[in-house]
Amino acid sequence: MGEMATAAGVLGADLHNKVNNSKILVVGAGGIGCEILKNLVLSGFKDIYIIDLDTIDVSNLNRQFLFHKQHVGKSKAMVAKESALKFNPNVSITAYHDSIISTEYGVNFFKQFNVVLNALDNRVARNHVNRLCLASGIPLVESGTAGYEGQVELIVKGKTKCYECSPKAPQKSFPGCTIRNTPSEPIHCIVWSKYLFNQLFGEEDGDEEVSPDTADPEAAANAGESAMATDANEKGNVERTSTRSWAQSNDYDPEKVFTKLFHDDIKYLLSMADLWKERRKPSPLIWSSIPEIANNGQSTGQGLKDQKVWSLKECVEIFSESCRNLSAQFKKLPEGDHMVWDKDDVDSMNFVASCANIRAHIFNIQRKSRFEIKSMAGNIIPAIATTNAIVAGLVVMFALKVLQEELEKCQCVYVRSKPNHKLQQIVPEKYLSPPNPKCAVCSPKPEVTVRLDVNKQTVKDFVEDVLKKSLNMVAPDVMLMPSGSIIISSDEEEMDISRLALTLADCNIIDGSMLEVDDFLQNYNLTVKIKHREPGRDDPLFDVIADPDLLKPTEEAESDKNGSKNGEGDAKGYEDDDDDLIMTVDDEQLVIPGSSSTKRKVEEEASVPVKKRRTGNSNEMLATPVEDDDDIAIIE
Amino acid sequence: MVKDAPIELTEDEAQLYDRQIRLWGLESQKRLRCARILVVGIQGLGAEVCKNIILGGVKAVTMLDHENVTEEDLCSQFLAPTTAVGKNRSAASLERAQALNPLVDVKVDTENISDKTDEFFTQFDVVVATNCPVKELLRLNAICRNADIKFFCGDVFGFYGYFFADLQIHEYSEEVTVAKAVKPQTNNNKKQKIEEEKVTRKGSSIFVPLHDVLDIDWTSDEYKQKLSKMDSTFFLVRILQCFRSEVNRNPKAASIESDIELLKSIRDKELAKMNVNTDKVPDSLFQMVFAQLSPVCAIVGGVLAQEIIKTVSQKDAPHNNMFFFNPNNHLGQIFCLGN
Numbered sequence: 001m002g003e004m005a006t007a008a009g010v011l012g013a014d015l016h017n018k019v020n021n022s023k024i025l026v027v028g029a030g031g032i033g034c035e036i037l038k039n040l041v042l043s044g045f046k047d048i049y050i051i052d053l054d055t056i057d058v059s060n061l062n063r064q065f066l067f068h069k070q071h072v073g074k075s076k077a078m079v080a081k082e083s084a085l086k087f088n089p090n091v092s093i094t095a096y097h098d099s100i101i102s103t104e105y106g107v108n109f110f111k112q113f114n115v116v117l118n119a120l121d122n123r124v125a126r127n128h129v130n131r132l133c134l135a136s137g138i139p140l141v142e143s144g145t146a147g148y149e150g151q152v153e154l155i156v157k158g159k160t161k162c163y164e165c166s167p168k169a170p171q172k173s174f175p176g177c178t179i180r181n182t183p184s185e186p187i188h189c190i191v192w193s194k195y196l197f198n199q200l201f202g203e204e205d206g207d208e209e210v211s212p213d214t215a216d217p218e219a220a221a222n223a224g225e226s227a228m229a230t231d232a233n234e235k236g237n238v239e240r241t242s243t244r245s246w247a248q249s250n251d252y253d254p255e256k257v258f259t260k261l262f263h264d265d266i267k268y269l270l271s272m273a274d275l276w277k278e279r280r281k282p283s284p285l286i287w288s289s290i291p292e293i294a295n296n297g298q299s300t301g302q303g304l305k306d307q308k309v310w311s312l313k314e315c316v317e318i319f320s321e322s323c324r325n326l327s328a329q330f331k332k333l334p335e336g337d338h339m340v341w342d343k344d345d346v347d348s349m350n351f352v353a354s355c356a357n358i359r360a361h362i363f364n365i366q367r368k369s370r371f372e373i374k375s376m377a378g379n380i381i382p383a384i385a386t387t388n389a390i391v392a393g394l395v396v397m398f399a400l401k402v403l404q405e406e407l408e409k410c411q412c413v414y415v416r417s418k419p420n421h422k423l424q425q426i427v428p429e430k431y432l433s434p435p436n437p438k439c440a441v442c443s444p445k446p447e448v449t450v451r452l453d454v455n456k457q458t459v460k461d462f463v464e465d466v467l468k469k470s471l472n473m474v475a476p477d478v479m480l481m482p483s484g485s486i487i488i489s490s491d492e493e494e495m496d497i498s499r500l501a502l503t504l505a506d507c508n509i510i511d512g513s514m515l516e517v518d519d520f521l522q523n524y525n526l527t528v529k530i531k532h533r534e535p536g537r538d539d540p541l542f543d544v545i546a547d548p549d550l551l552k553p554t555e556e557a558e559s560d561k562n563g564s565k566n567g568e569g570d571a572k573g574y575e576d577d578d579d580d581l582i583m584t585v586d587d588e589q590l591v592i593p594g595s596s597s598t599k600r601k602v603e604e605e606a607s608v609p610v611k612k613r614r615t616g617n618s619n620e621m622l623a624t625p626v627e628d629d630d631d632i633a634i635i636e
Numbered sequence: 637m638v639k640d641a642p643i644e645l646t647e648d649e650a651q652l653y654d655r656q657i658r659l660w661g662l663e664s665q666k667r668l669r670c671a672r673i674l675v676v677g678i679q680g681l682g683a684e685v686c687k688n689i690i691l692g693g694v695k696a697v698t699m700l701d702h703e704n705v706t707e708e709d710l711c712s713q714f715l716a717p718t719t720a721v722g723k724n725r726s727a728a729s730l731e732r733a734q735a736l737n738p739l740v741d742v743k744v745d746t747e748n749i750s751d752k753t754d755e756f757f758t759q760f761d762v763v764v765a766t767n768c769p770v771k772e773l774l775r776l777n778a779i780c781r782n783a784d785i786k787f788f789c790g791d792v793f794g795f796y797g798y799f800f801a802d803l804q805i806h807e808y809s810e811e812v813t814v815a816k817a818v819k820p821q822t823n824n825n826k827k828q829k830i831e832e833e834k835v836t837r838k839g840s841s842i843f844v845p846l847h848d849v850l851d852i853d854w855t856s857d858e859y860k861q862k863l864s865k866m867d868s869t870f871f872l873v874r875i876l877q878c879f880r881s882e883v884n885r886n887p888k889a890a891s892i893e894s895d896i897e898l899l900k901s902i903r904d905k906e907l908a909k910m911n912v913n914t915d916k917v918p919d920s921l922f923q924m925v926f927a928q929l930s931p932v933c934a935i936v937g938g939v940l941a942q943e944i945i946k947t948v949s950q951k952d953a954p955h956n957n958m959f960f961f962n963p964n965n966h967l968g969q970i971f972c973l974g975n
Contacts, residue, residue: 038930
């Protein structure tokens with residue numbers, strides 16, 4: 001009773017009453033979620049729902065303060081509930097150890113809440129909750145942190161921009177040729193090693209090849225040689241069998257795997273002489289005579305083993321050991337199952353770190369410590385207790401204002417690592433940002449244009465890569481207009497499975513076709529215009545453009561690029577994530593109402609010729625899906 | 637103060653502090669773990685500060701509070717169990733505070749801060765004072781100046797909060813980004829590229845004691861100019877500090893009406909003394925100064941704890957010298973006052 005009087009005292013009777021009678025959903029029980037939950041129970045919120053599918057890891061404990069060592073491995077949502085109840089036993093907390101992207105949490109589930117608070121660590125779930133809140137008309141407070149920086153914004157349908165109104169910085173990606181043939185930076189070797197992990201033990205992905213790319217146009221000075229290379233490829237040599245079946249047929253013998261990857265393949269690359277006219281040649285390694293090469297003379301963290309740069313010999317030993325351990329684990333899996341790379345799994349991480357360093361040595365690239373490689377491979381956005389506490393405090397301040405119906409006071413707020421010139425560290429925008437009328441999600445009649453090769457893209461790729469991965473749908477139905485014929489049905493019984501292997505053109509989807517796409521779970525309808533395009537060397541296999549005006553000025557630049565025939569998609573950089581990240585909050589990214597968001601990087605890109613610029617995702621395009629959009633983790 | 641940190645981290649520490657080491661570096665973490673901190677006043681704000689620095693991995697935290705847990709504490713003080721009302725605040729907070737991080741030495745002191753002699757403070761690198769009368773703050777600040785101890789004080793009143801820092805002369809290093817021209821690697825891009833490079837540079841910051849801020853002449857040309865831009869929170873905090881000195885407690889919800897009347901009369905008197913118009917602190921603000929609002933403690937306590945971490949790790953420029961959080965527009969701003 002006492003604490004009721006207290007909450008009433010601090011909040012005032014009116015607000016206290018609203019808080020007392022509200023029902024609130026917290027999505028995520030990580031760094032921000034723990035802090036939000038504490039603030040809610042202390043401030044008198046009586047009916048709180050929290051959901052998180054994650055379990056507790058040791059590296060969470062420095063900030064996710066509702067968890068202690070004895071909780072490692074347990075459900076975040078459940079432990080958070082138990083700990084928060086101790087702060088105030090008189091409230092009701094309903095906890096779900098589950099993914100918010102599940103059919104159980106549809107529009108009707110969302111409709112029961114007064115406000116939804118996001119405390120997520122990835123863009124896919126943020127997009128999904130954004131759509132459900134728009135569809136159910138519930139205000140959403142979105143938040144995130146990256147290191148010392150953070151951001152909180154209110155999203156209300158029709159009143160503010162939604163989470164997807166301004167395109168997010170795209171995932172950093174690298175051309176396949178750089179990864180496979182001509183790495184020049186540590187990150188190229190790390191990306192290659194993660195691909196290798198997937199090729200050997202994970203989900204095999206055609207875009208994640210690790211063998212030499214014989215179709216690299218740079219390898220041939222003229223078309224004749226290029227044709228020869230292609231010919232060689234099709235005749236079938238090492239490239240012909242998949243890396244995995246090759247490794248399996250050799251029982252994952254570390255020496256054989258090593259020799260293929262770090263000797264034979266390198267020899268093969270050397271035979272592509274044109275690649276090395278301007279580049280330093282790689283040096284193949286021989287298993288039986290690994291040179292004595294210490295750690296590049298750079299030893300950073302004296303005592304800690306993760307901080308040391310391994311000698312080449314150590315790399316080979318660690319490679320052998322992790323390769324053996326991983327193949328043993330892999331063999332135990334049921335037929336057809338695969339492993340998932342995890343930065344916190346010792347063998348998975350050792351495998352990637354050792355392979356990346358061996359490849360780096362071969363290509364005369366500086367080797368890195370396991371600690372540094374983990375940051376880059378795991379795309380870790382470091383999260384700390386203080387920033388999370390500040391952001392979670394702001395989130396609950398927003399929630400209080402939503403209950404008081406003071407939406408106009410909830411301008412987007414940025415937490416800065418350093419104060420701005422006015423000495424402001426926690427900085428609200430001046431105005432509420434209005435919705436983007438061209439938003440592919442919250443505009444009244446959303447529409448996007450997808451550019452792809454209708455003769456090559458299969459229906460399956462279109463569903464998986466374009467609709468699900470890029471446009472973040474969960475269970476899309478697709479109708480070809482104006483006939484209304486069903487191309488894809490989310491109901492498996494209605495879906496003709498054989499159609500999946502057909503190309504879009506086989507299904508009469510051609511340049512200029514209009515598709516009506518409907519995601520039942522998200523209550524999201526989208527018109528998709530198809531534009532036929534054969535992608536060039538460094539182009540992604542498809543791109544999605546939300547603003548049709550953007551198509552016009554770039555088309556000419558596009559046309560002279562289509563000469564080259566090899567359509568290797570961009571190597572996908574990283575996905576994975578860590579923590580409580582969000583959108584990055586550089587100064588440059590502050591969004592000024594009425595203008596599009598700009599980031600320094602994008603402006604730099606604008607200064608290079610238009611042709612080149614198309615290969616990087618333009619600012620206005622919808623980014624390909626990423627868990628992490630953050631440069632911080634990538635830049636050393 | 638924080639000397640060279642020769643001790644290496646253990647593998648356990650490296651694992652626990654993995655994420656923050658990736659952010660502020662190994663050297664900062666080592667310095668952090670040598671720091672001994674005194675936190676005076678373990679209400680909502682004090683609890684937030686303790687939580688953040690204990691999680692961060694300082695060497696030792698002493699929680700000092702001679703008062704008992706009140707019902708008002710329950711809406712922001714999460715370290716003391718709800719059953720502890722009537723028991724000493726710092727003692728009641730020990731168990732949960734220690735559970736946040738077993739590697740930190742968490743200590744309890746239940747004596748009144750005003751009974752502590754000068755020598756007591758020499759065992760600390762940083763002193764953080766909350767819920768103290770101004771007279772006591774001035775005394776602590778002076779002791780810290782003499783003993784070369786970094787001094788912070790702050791409070792949360794309802795929806796409002798602030799803190800003040802006196803780090804005397806503070807030296808630090810910071811990473812800055814400079815542009816650097818790089819040669820093209822292949823003939824593909826002949827153009828010279830400009831790349832950004834991070835370099836470390838040293839800086840220093842000079843602070844003034846608290847009485848310089850309290851003694852500001854708001855009729856002087858310099859401060860007359862600043863007045864219009866001054867956040868109301870600054871003056872509100874002054875009024876609340878006077879209230880505390882006058883009746884030896886903070887405003888209480890139980891006596892809300894008479895307390896608001898008293899606050900108004902203190903405002904009229906104090907602002908007149910400073911020659912500041914009373915509409916700088918409108919009546920409506922006084923409704924929002926009771927107890928401590930948990931999210932505001934989190935915000936002010938988060939910024940304050942980060943300043944402590946910055947100070948002991950001697951990394952990055954500290955806020956010089958006052959921080960205010962305005963709950964109406966969510967603005968958190970630093971003011972350099974009294975310099």
